[in-house]
Amino acid sequence: MLMQSAIRLVYPPQCLICDALTETDFALCGACWRDTAFIGGLVCDCCGTPLLGEDTGDREVCDDCVATARPWDRGRATLVYRDTGRRLVLSLKHGDRTDLARPAGMWMAQTARDLIGDDTVIVPVPLHWTRLLRRKYNQGAELAKALGHVMERTVLPDALLRIARTRPLEGHSRDQRFAALQDAMRPHPKRGAALQGKHVILVDDVMTSGATFAAATEACRAAGARQIDVLALARVVKDA
Numbered sequence: 464m465l466m467q468s469a470i471r472l473v474y475p476p477q478c479l480i481c482d483a484l485t486e487t488d489f490a491l492c493g494a495c496w497r498d499t500a501f502i503g504g505l506v507c508d509c510c511g512t513p514l515l516g517e518d519t520g521d522r523e524v525c526d527d528c529v530a531t532a533r534p535w536d537r538g539r540a541t542l543v544y545r546d547t548g549r550r551l552v553l554s555l556k557h558g559d560r561t562d563l564a565r566p567a568g569m570w571m572a573q574t575a576r577d578l579i580g581d582d583t584v585i586v587p588v589p590l591h592w593t594r595l596l597r598r599k600y601n602q603g604a605e606l607a608k609a610l611g612h613v614m615e616r617t618v619l620p621d622a623l624l625r626i627a628r629t630r631p632l633e634g635h636s637r638d639q640r641f642a643a644l645q646d647a648m649r650p651h652p653k654r655g656a657a658l659q660g661k662h663v664i665l666v667d668d669v670m671t672s673g674a675t676f677a678a679a680t681e682a683c684r685a686a687g688a689r690q691i692d693v694l695a696l697a698r699v700v701k702d703a
Contacts, residue, residue: 478495479491479495479551479566480547480551480554483495489562496547498546499542499547500545500546500548501541501570502540502543502698504517504518505517505518505523506518506540507523507528507538508523508524508538509525509528509535509537509538510527510533510538510670510693510698511538511539511574511694511695512527512698512700527673531637531672531673533673533677534684535693536691536692537578538670538673538676538694538695539574539575539694540574540670540697541567541570541571541574541694541697542696542697542698543698544669544697544698544699548697551563551567551696552668552669552696555602555606555668556602559599561600564606564609567609568606568610569609570696571606571694571696572610572613574694575610575664575694578692579614579616579664582661582662583661583664584616584617584618584619584622584658584661584662584663584664585611585614585616585617585618585619585663585664585666586607586618586619586622586658586663586665586666586683587601587606587607587618587665587666587667588623588665588675588676589601589624589625589648589679590603591626591629592625593628594628601620602668603666603667603668606666606667606668607620607666608620610694619654619657621651621654622650622657622683623649623650623651623679623682623686624648624649624650625647625648626646626647626648626649627644627646627647627648629643629647637672637674640672640674640675641674643674644675644677645678649682650682650683655682655685658683658686658687659686659688660688660689661688661689662688662689662690662691662692663683663690663692664691664692664693665680665683665691665692665693665694666693667694667695667696668695668697669695669696669697669699670695670699676693676695679693680693
């Protein structure tokens with residue numbers, strides 16, 4: 464306790480985003496918290512995008528998910544991809560801020576509480592080995608491990624492989640994204656067998672069109688998964 468107190472005197476807790484002091488570690492200051500659009504209330508059951516209206520308990524689906532059939536069963540997202548949410552994702556993805564996975568995992572656990580079952584396993588969307596070599600870590604795997612720790616569920620970080628090296632998809636149209644990711648993933652020849660008959664929650668940092676989650680879902684289906692839900696830290700929302 465004395466050592467921890469001394470450390471706090473020298474290194475007081477700071478906001479995850481800015482340099483403002485906070486009461487606890489791995490927290491946001493008041494200003495950054497206000498700029499963080501957490502998703503709650505009525506959401507699309509397929510992709511987690513927020514919807515207008517009150518949550519009555521009935522299943523609601525957004526226009527995008529009506530127009531584009533989703534191969535997975537249910538989808539959720541924790542943040543809207545804007546302001547602090549966007550900064551968190553980019554810092555985790557490109558800024559070597561793997562420490563952000565811990566609080567993000569706790570937030571995602573709240574989002575996923577209605578998805579978790581007794582036989583649930585958590586699987587990150589895979590990176591191609593060349594991108595993993597360059598980035599040194601898979602941000603989806605970091606989030607999956609943090610979520611698994613909070614929810615006390617098995618994480619299978621190598622159950623899927625990304626066999627196609629796709630270019631960054633920022634700025635691509637929906638059709639271009641789906642075309643680029645078609646057949647881009649498959650089950651690991653050995654470790655993929657762990658998905659047989661399981662309820663899988665696929666985890667990634669951002670959902671935009673849903674093309675990446677769709678490719679990962681098809682790979683899980685090929686491995687024999689019984690049910691597949693998807694969970695993103697952030698969701699790109701129209702007019703957000």
